[in-house]
Amino acid sequence: MTCLKREIALPTRIGVGGLDHNPFEAMKPRAPRAVPAEAKNGGRVKAANVPPEGVYLPNNNRLAPHMRSPDYVQMSTAAAITLGVMPGRMHRCGCTRCLNLLLTYPEGCRANCAYCGLARHREAERDYADRNFIRVDWPAVPMGEIVARVAADGGNTPFHRMCISMITHPRSDADTVTVLKTWTSRIDPATVPVSILSNPTTMSAADVRQLKDLGADIFTVALDAATPEIFDRTRGKGVDSPHSWAKYWEVLDIARDVFGPQKFGAHIIVGMGETEYDVLMLVQRLVDMGGHSHMFCFFPEKGSLMDHLPATPRDQWRRVQLARYLIDYAQVRVEHMRFDEAGRVVDFGIPKAELDSIIDKGIAFRTSGCPGKIQEDISACDRPYGDSPPSNIASYPFQPAAADLRKIRHQLGMEKASDPYRESEELEELG
Numbered sequence: 001m002t003c004l005k006r007e008i009a010l011p012t013r014i015g016v017g018g019l020d021h022n023p024f025e026a027m028k029p030r031a032p033r034a035v036p037a038e039a040k041n042g043g044r045v046k047a048a049n050v051p052p053e054g055v056y057l058p059n060n061n062r063l064a065p066h067m068r069s070p071d072y073v074q075m076s077t078a079a080a081i082t083l084g085v086m087p088g089r090m091h092r093c094g095c096t097r098c099l100n101l102l103l104t105y106p107e108g109c110r111a112n113c114a115y116c117g118l119a120r121h122r123e124a125e126r127d128y129a130d131r132n133f134i135r136v137d138w139p140a141v142p143m144g145e146i147v148a149r150v151a152a153d154g155g156n157t158p159f160h161r162m163c164i165s166m167i168t169h170p171r172s173d174a175d176t177v178t179v180l181k182t183w184t185s186r187i188d189p190a191t192v193p194v195s196i197l198s199n200p201t202t203m204s205a206a207d208v209r210q211l212k213d214l215g216a217d218i219f220t221v222a223l224d225a226a227t228p229e230i231f232d233r234t235r236g237k238g239v240d241s242p243h244s245w246a247k248y249w250e251v252l253d254i255a256r257d258v259f260g261p262q263k264f265g266a267h268i269i270v271g272m273g274e275t276e277y278d279v280l281m282l283v284q285r286l287v288d289m290g291g292h293s294h295m296f297c298f299f300p301e302k303g304s305l306m307d308h309l310p311a312t313p314r315d316q317w318r319r320v321q322l323a324r325y326l327i328d329y330a331q332v333r334v335e336h337m338r339f340d341e342a343g344r345v346v347d348f349g350i351p352k353a354e355l356d357s358i359i360d361k362g363i364a365f366r367t368s369g370c371p372g373k374i375q376e377d378i379s380a381c382d383r384p385y386g387d388s389p390p391s392n393i394a395s396y397p398f399q400p401a402a403a404d405l406r407k408i409r410h411q412l413g414m415e416k417a418s419d420p421y422r423e424s425e426e427l428e429e430l431g
C-alpha cells in the first residue's frame, strides 16, 4: 500500500496542561490509604455474614451481603437493565448486546491495579460489591436467575454475546469453569457465544484449554497497559500488585495456540502515559499474531489510584481509535503511518478519499470488543459510557450520527471544509 504524505493539521482543542495527549511523566498513580485491619479481605462482610436475597443493587457503602461466585456474579448496569433485573434507561441506547458478568467474592480482587475501581486498596472505604468499575455500579445477581431469564428468551434474547470477567482471587479459575458450565447447561453457545476476559496471573495452559473445551468462543487478556513500564507502574510492583508483563504475554501466546486466529485478543487502555506510536505498535503486534485489540479510553475512575489524573484528551484518543481500526480491519500497517517527535500520528498511511470514507462510516469510533451478530468489526460488547460520560463520548455504544461525526472530525482536526463544526449547536443537539 502506498503512503500518501499528507500532514494532518493538529486540532486547536487541547488537553489538560496544554497538551493534546497524556505523557508518561504526568500519569503517575497516587499512593493508597492504609486499610484498617477489620476491613481487610472482606472482613466486615464476613463478620456480619448477612445472607444474600436475590438481586443486590450497590448502594453507596451499605454493608454488602455475603455473596460468592459461582452462585453469584456481578453484571454491568447496562446488562442488568437489559436483563430486566434493574430499572433504568441509557442515554441514546436501547440495550446492550453483551452480558458482562464479573466473578464476585467478599475478599474482592486481590490485585491493586491503579486505574481500577475494584482494586484491593479500596477495602479501606467500600465493600467489594459496592465498588464502581468502568464508571458504573455492578449489581450482584444469582447465576441461576441469569441463565433462567436468558434461556426463557431463547433465540429472542437481546444478547449477542456473554463474557465472564475473572478477577484475581484464589477461586477465580475454578469458578470461571463452573459459571461457564452453568451457562452452557441451559444456553447453546451457538446462540449466545461466550468470551472469557482472563486473569493470566493465576492461569496455566491447561486452564486455557479447559475453557476452550467447555465451549468458550473467544479468550482475551486484559493487558491494559501498552508498555512494560506502564504495566509495572500501574499493575505490578509499582502498586504492590501481583501481575507481570511476561506472564500476561505467556498466556496471550497460549490463547493464540489454543483458540486460534481471530479468537483471541487483548484489552488496552489508551492514555496512561504511552505514546500513540507505542500503542499502535502493540496493536500491530496483536494483528500479526492473528488477534485483535479492544480499546478503552483512560478515564479517572472514582476511588482509584489514578482518580486525580486527566482523562485522555479526545485528540489523542480519536487518532488512536482511527489508526487501530485501520490496522485491525483495513490492512493498513503501522509502518505505513507516520508519527511526529512526540509519537503522535501525523499520517494514517492511506489516501485521503479512503480515510474520509472510513471516518464517515463511523465504525472506527464505536466501542471495540468481541463481535456480535451484526458484522465482524462491530462489537457486541458496547459498554455504554464505560470510558466517558455521555456528555463527551469516547467510545460510541451506538452508530455515530451525522452530528457525532462532525464532532469526531473536529476532535481529529480533520473537519470537512464545507462542514465546519459548530460546537455550541452540536453539543445542544447531542444532549
Ligand code: SF4
Binding pocket: 109, 110, 111, 112, 113, 116, 117, 118, 119, 120, 166, 167, 168, 222, 235
Ligand atoms: S486484576 Fe482486574 S479487576 Fe483486579 S484490580 Fe486489576 S484490573 Fe481491577
